[in-house]
Amino acid sequence: MFPYQRGRRMRMSDGVRSLMRENHLRVDDLMMPIFVADDMADKQPIASMPGYYRHTLETLEKEIIQASELGIKAVNLYAKVADDLKDNMGTEALNAEGLMQTTVRKIKEWNPDLLVFTDVALDPYSTYGHDGVVQDGEIVNDETVDILAQMALSHAQAGADFVAPSDMMDGRVLAIREILENNRFGNVGIMSYTAKYASSFYGPFRDALDSAPGFGDKKSYQMDYANALEALREAEQDMYEGADILMVKPGMPYLDILYRVKEFAKMPVAVYQVSGEYAMLKAAGEKGWIDYEKCMLESLYAFKRAGADIINTYFAMEVAGLLKDA
Numbered sequence: 001m002f003p004y005q006r007g008r009r010m011r012m013s014d015g016v017r018s019l020m021r022e023n024h025l026r027v028d029d030l031m032m033p034i035f036v037a038d039d040m041a042d043k044q045p046i047a048s049m050p051g052y053y054r055h056t057l058e059t060l061e062k063e064i065i066q067a068s069e070l071g072i073k074a075v076n077l078y079a080k081v082a083d084d085l086k087d088n089m090g091t092e093a094l095n096a097e098g099l100m101q102t103t104v105r106k107i108k109e110w111n112p113d114l115l116v117f118t119d120v121a122l123d124p125y126s127t128y129g130h131d132g133v134v135q136d137g138e139i140v141n142d143e144t145v146d147i148l149a150q151m152a153l154s155h156a157q158a159g160a161d162f163v164a165p166s167d168m169m170d171g172r173v174l175a176i177r178e179i180l181e182n183n184r185f186g187n188v189g190i191m192s193y194t195a196k197y198a199s200s201f202y203g204p205f206r207d208a209l210d211s212a213p214g215f216g217d218k219k220s221y222q223m224d225y226a227n228a229l230e231a232l233r234e235a236e237q238d239m240y241e242g243a244d245i246l247m248v249k250p251g252m253p254y255l256d257i258l259y260r261v262k263e264f265a266k267m268p269v270a271v272y273q274v275s276g277e278y279a280m281l282k283a284a285g286e287k288g289w290i291d292y293e294k295c296m297l298e299s300l301y302a303f304k305r306a307g308a309d310i311i312n313t314y315f316a317m318e319v320a321g322l323l324k325d326a
C-alpha cells in the first residue's frame with residue numbers, strides 16, 4: 001500500500017540493490033560448448049559466430065587450459081567429421097578411435113577434473129544431416145535409438161562424465177540408461193535435450209559442423225515452437241527414463257518453457273543459449289547498436305531468473321573472464 005511500500009527505497013544504491021538481488025551468475029553455472037574437427041591444420045573461425053572457432057586437438061589444449069584457469073567446470077563437445085566419413089547409419093560415431101572419443105580422452109589428460117559432456121546425435125555423422133537413420137525419406141526412430149545407445153556407451157568408455165542426447169528420438173534416454181547400467185557405467189550421467197524445438201536459431205551451428213539437413217527439415221522430431229505443454233510431457237518422460245539433467249533449447253525465446261520445466265520437474269535444468277542467439281548479440285554489438293557486454297550479461301541473468309541451473313552458452317569463456325575481473 002502506497003506510501004508504506006515504496007519499491008524504489010530498495011533500489012537507491014548499489015549496496016541496497018546487492019542486498020536485494022535474488023539471483024547471481026557464477027562461473028559454476030556455465031557450460032562451454034566446443035567444436036572440434038580433424039580435417040584442418042589450425043583452428044578455424046566460424047563466419048556466423050564471430051569469436052568462435054572449430055578447434056584442432058592442438059589448439060583445443062590451450063583453450064581447455066584457459067577455460068580451466070577461468071574456473072569453467074564443464075564443457076560440451078561437438079565433433080565435426082569429414083564428409084567421406086559420413087553415412088546413413090552414422091557408423092563413424094561408434095569408432096572408439098573417432099574424433100569425439102579421442103577428444104574426450106585428451107581433455108581428461110589435460111584436466112581430469114573438467115566435466116566432459118558429449119553430444120549424442122547422428123547429424124554430424126549423417127550423409128543426410130539428420131539426427132536419425134533415413135529410410136524411404138523418413139527419419140526412423142527405433143533403429144536410430146539403438147545406434148545412439150551404442151554411441152553413448154562408446155563416449156562413456158572414452159571417459160565422458162555425461163552423455164547428452166540432442167536428437168529428440170523417442171525412448172533414447174531409457175535405451176542409453178540401460179546400456180550404461182549394463183556395462184558398469186552407472187555413474188555416467190545423462191543430460192537430455194528434453195524440450196528441443198525445431199528452431200531457426202540453429203543456423204550458425206549448422207555452419208560450424210556442416211550439418212544442415214540435406215532434405216526437408218527436423219519438424220518430425222524436434223518440437224513445434226507453438227507448443228508449451230508438450231515440453232512437460234517430454235520432461236515427464238525423460239525423468240522416468242532416467243535423465244539426470246533436463247535441457248531446454250533454444251534459450252532466450254523459450255524462457256517460459258524453461259520456467260515451466262523447472263517448476264514441473266523439480267530436477268536440475270539446463271538451458272542452451274544457441275548459436276543464433278550468440279550471433280544476434282555479436283552482430284548488433286559489432287554494429288554498435290547495443291552495448292554488447294551488458295546485453296550478454298542481461299541474457300544470462302534472465303536464464304537464472306527463469307530457473308536454469310546450468311547455462312550452456314558460447315559466451316562461457318568471455319563471461320568467466322568478466323566474473324573473474326569483477
Ligand code: PBG
Nearest residue numbers: 121123166201202205274275276
Ligand atoms: C543437432 C544439434 C543442433 C544444435 C545442437 N545439436 C542443431 C540442430 O538440431 O540442427 C544447435 C545448437 C546451436 O544452434 O547452438 N543434434
